[in-house]
Amino acid sequence: MPRMKYLRNIALASSCLLVLGNAEAALNAQGQQEVAELLGFVESSGCTFIRNGNEHAPADARVHLQKKLDYLNDKGLVDSAEDFIARAATESSFSGTPYQVDCQGKKQPSADWLNSELQRLRAKH
Numbered sequence: 001m002p003r004m005k006y007l008r009n010i011a012l013a014s015s016c017l018l019v020l021g022n023a024e025a026a027l028n029a030q031g032q033q034e035v036a037e038l039l040g041f042v043e044s045s046g047c048t049f050i051r052n053g054n055e056h057a058p059a060d061a062r063v064h065l066q067k068k069l070d071y072l073n074d075k076g077l078v079d080s081a082e083d084f085i086a087r088a089a090t091e092s093s094f095s096g097t098p099y100q101v102d103c104q105g106k107k108q109p110s111a112d113w114l115n116s117e118l119q120r121l122r123a124k125h
Contacts, residue, residue, distance in 0.1 A: 027073070027084075028079075035069065038084065039065060047104075049100075050099065065089050068093070082118070089111065098111070
């Protein structure tokens with residue numbers, strides 16, 4: 001029986017660590033607001049989002065990024081707007097190919113584009 005108690009205590013401790021780990025990796029109110037604004041920016045930008053060599057309309061890009069965000073949130077992997085950009089909006093999870101945006105003929109990495117917008121948003125607030 002001591003072995004059973006030992007295993008139960010390990011399972012309980014592991015569960016607590018899992019819950020605490022997920023609790024720490026969650027967007028706070030500021031992060032939620034910033035990510036919502038970034039997603040709105042993507043959708044209203046008029047820029048073409050390029051994923052794995054394919055062009056996507058801004059509204060489709062927002063839907064895609066929202067799905068990735070939801071997945072990452074479920075795993076407790078996003079705790080800031082920077083995490084959102086780095087983990088959801090920088091490259092394809094499938095191929096590793098960096099995302100790009102094309103705004104009026106000017107292509108740039110999506111991470112640069114979104115980080116610039118995040119800085120603009122923070123300066124505004």
